[in-house]
Amino acid sequence: MARYRSILALILAFVATFVVSCSSPTEVKAKTYTPTQIEQIEQYAQGISALRDRLPELATMIENRDWNNVESFIHGPLGDIRARMSALARQLMPDAQKAALETAKDVFGHFIKIDESAQTGSYTQAIRNYAELIKDFDAFLNQIPKA
Secondary structure, eight states, X not given: OHXXXXXXXXXXXXXXXXXXXHSOOOOOOOOOOOHHHHHHHHHHHHXXXXXXXXXXXXXXXXXXXXXXHHHHHHHTTTTTHHHHHHHHXXXXXXXXXXXXXXXXXXXXXXXXXXXHHHHHTOHHHHHHHXXXXXXXXXXXXXXXXXX
């Protein structure tokens, strides 16, 4: 009797292996953006790119050590950049979202340091953070999917 059980178990193992190997795998579709999502992402990105195009104005103000206008520019035309970048990052897929939010946080950190530099009149710290700002801002924009 024990011998029949082991033979039966062996036959069942072969049948199970055969059935599993003959079945077709389920196709997993990679998550992609819908056309509506792409359109919304592009709208956010255009607004942020327009702000990126204005950053050379900030560089000129730093070069001229025009600290009052540096502060005004950061809090004025660039004042809502954090909200815009965060809103855009939240529209991305979860894997890209985390990296984009981190990069946006880095960008805003550079704005804070430039603002602090303007308050203290530290040209070296301001220009160094401006260079890092440009690098991180461009890295953020490169993380945005294109249509």
